[in-house]
Amino acid sequence: MRLRICFHDNCFDGAASAALFTSFYRTRVRGDAEILYRGMAHKPGDVFPEGTFDGDENVVVDFRFSSDPRLTWWFDHHVSAFQQPGDDERFRADTSGQKFFDPTAKSCTRFLARTCTERFGFDPAPYAELIHWGEIIDGALFESPDAAVKLAEPALRLMTWMENNHDMPLTERYIQRLVDARPLAEIAAEPWVTGPLEPIFHQHAVALEVLRARTHSDGGVVTFDVSDDGIETYNKFIPYFLFPACRFVVGVSRSPRRMKISVGSNPWLPRPKVSIAAICERYGGGGHPVVGAVSLPVDEVARAREIAGEIAEELRRAP
Ligand SMILES: [Mn+2]
Secondary structure (H helix, E strand, O other), rough: OEEEEEEEOOOHHHHHHHHHHHHHHHHHHHOEEEEEEEOOOOOOOOOOOOOOOOEEEEEEEEEOOOOOOOOOOEEEEEOOOOOOOHHHHHHHHHHOOEEOOOOOOOOOOHHHHHHHHHHHHHOOHHHHHHHHHHHHHOOOOOOOOHHHHHOOOOHHHHHHHHOOOOOHHHHHHHHHHHHOOOOHHHHOOOOOHHHHHHHHHHHHHHHHHHHHHHHHHEEEEEEEEEEOOOOOOOOHHHHHHHHOOOOOEEEEEEOOOOEEEEEEEEEOOOOOOOOOHHHHOOOEEEEEOOOOEEEEEEEOHHHHHHHHHHHHHHOOOEE
């Protein structure tokens, strides 16, 4: 008997959900099942190609719905879970009692644990640490910019490892450690975790020093320009770590193909009254109320700086 577990890949919550379902299934459904894992990624088009649901039972966790009849279990909390026309109705019409959706749940990890506990008598006690961190990480409830940038907590190191790992056998080893309820500090200290993390954290430290040199704060708005520094990606919490009291951040960066103006509001302060998405849309960009971006062709450096200046000035005057 084969159980196929499809989980949201490169995501702490996805792997944790896969581990909890494994434990639940082994202890409450079938102890002798052969369990196979498949990492799923969001992309345009069909994310469930033929052959995806190749188990005798198939489950999707922390990832969108499929109305394929071979899907026998489903747990998700993404607002965008129903992508195909009619998916929503087919989910509502499902009578299996094994498909669950709660878009208000902060993490699939805790949603799955709670559902399996209440409905099927699962014992989540060994997984308290994992569930706690799934909720913090997927809900972006970091206690401080310091915690989000220093990444000292074992769970945040594992989050970073998982986001960057593309070696499926290692992902399976990681999920198995979680199934075995090993302490996160113990897993985070294993060489197959610490080794790959070294260059990632080195890059992170370089970006921190560059941003420390480039950021300026004026009128509650932090601005920076790293387009000449070779820094394409950086931890978006770094400016708040450097200036914890700032309200907004406006940054200019360059990748091989585009110039980017990133605009954000301090997640540790009350939500701003202005919509950052609306501001970015005026310059051809977009985003969410609290964070957005504008992209320009890579040769329009001067225009990018001009736009960043205008947005920063507007945010300084924001209520
Ligand atoms: Mn999730």
